[in-house]
Amino acid sequence: MLECRRASHVYSPTxxxxxxxxxxxxxxxxxxxxxxxxxxxxxxxxxxxxVLSCFPRLTEDDVKSTPMGVNGPDVQLSQMARDMxxxxxxxxxxxxxxxxxxxxxxxxxxxxGDTPLLIFKRNRSEMLAVLPWPHLVELLxxxxxxxxxxxxxQQxQQxQQxxxxxxxxxxxxxxxxxKRLRDSVECMVRILDEIDGKLQ
Numbered sequence: 014m015l016e017c018r019r020a021s022h023v024y025s026p027t028x029x030x031x032x033x034x035x036x037x038x039x040x041x042x043x044x045x046x047x048x049x050x051x052x053x054x055x056x057x058x059x060x061x062x063x064v065l066s067c068f069p070r071l072t073e074d075d076v077k078s079t080p081m082g083v084n085g086p087d088v089q090l091s092q093m094a095r096d097m098x099x100x101x102x103x104x105x106x107x108x109x110x111x112x113x114x115x116x117x118x119x120x121x122x123x124x125x126g127d128t129p130l131l132i133f134k135r136n137r138s139e140m141l142a143v144l145p146w147p148h149l150v151e152l153l154x155x156x157x158x159x160x161x162x163x164x165x166x167q168q169x170q171q172x173q174q175x176x177x178x179x180x181x182x183x184x185x186x187x188x189x190x191x192k193r194l195r196d197s198v199e200c201m202v203r204i205l206d207e208i209d210g211k212l213q
Contacts, residue, residue: 050081052106056134057087060102064088068097086122099126105133116143155198156205 057078064076075091076098086101103119110133119129131143 049107053087053104054078054081056104056106056132056140059140060104060132061088064094064098068094071097084122086124086127095124095127099128100130101127102130102132105131106135107133108135110135112143152198156201159198159202160205 061073061076061078065071065073071091071094075094077089079085079087079089087104088102090098101119101123103115103122105115112131112133115133116129116131119131123129128145128148132140133143134140
């Protein structure tokens with residue numbers, strides 16, 4: 014109990030002050046390991062759901078949250094899922110993140126043929142993602158070229174496929190499989206088409 018002697022009187026903290034001290038101490042307490050694992054598991058499950066929402070052909074058996082303590086990427090993908098989404102995901106649900114350390118862990122857990130993808134979040138904030146910048150730039154160039162040359166989708170499928178192959182030749186590879194990247198680009202094009210249709 015805190016005491017303050019003044020004019021021969023002893024003053025004790027009021028109940029409200031006591032509550033404030035307790036609340037402050039609670040904020041300073043470190044998070045329990047079980048709570049940290051639960052936050053990480055929720056983020057992994059959220060990422061898995063988002064991937065499934067982008068690829069309607071996939072099921073929950075194709076995209077799963079990796080159990081805590083299991084080595085490898087934090088989102089397990091079937092072969093079909095990896096063909097469509099060629100990324101090895103590392104999830105971090107923490108208040109303070111060493112991005113470089115997390116990125117190194119992401120690269121360490123990288124599956125052969127995939128591109129590293131770091132996703133992180135803290136309380137009351139949006140989810141953020143980190144990709145290799147050259148990969149993202151070339152991916153956006155490929156999408157832009159496809160839309161610029163065929164804005165209304167009137168080219169033949171064969172011609173469009175050939176053009177896409179040519180555009181993807183310049184994409185920097187993190188030992189990435191060209192077919193997987195092409196499938197991802199095709200899916201992104203379909204998603205953008207659906208968004209354009211809803212906006213019109």
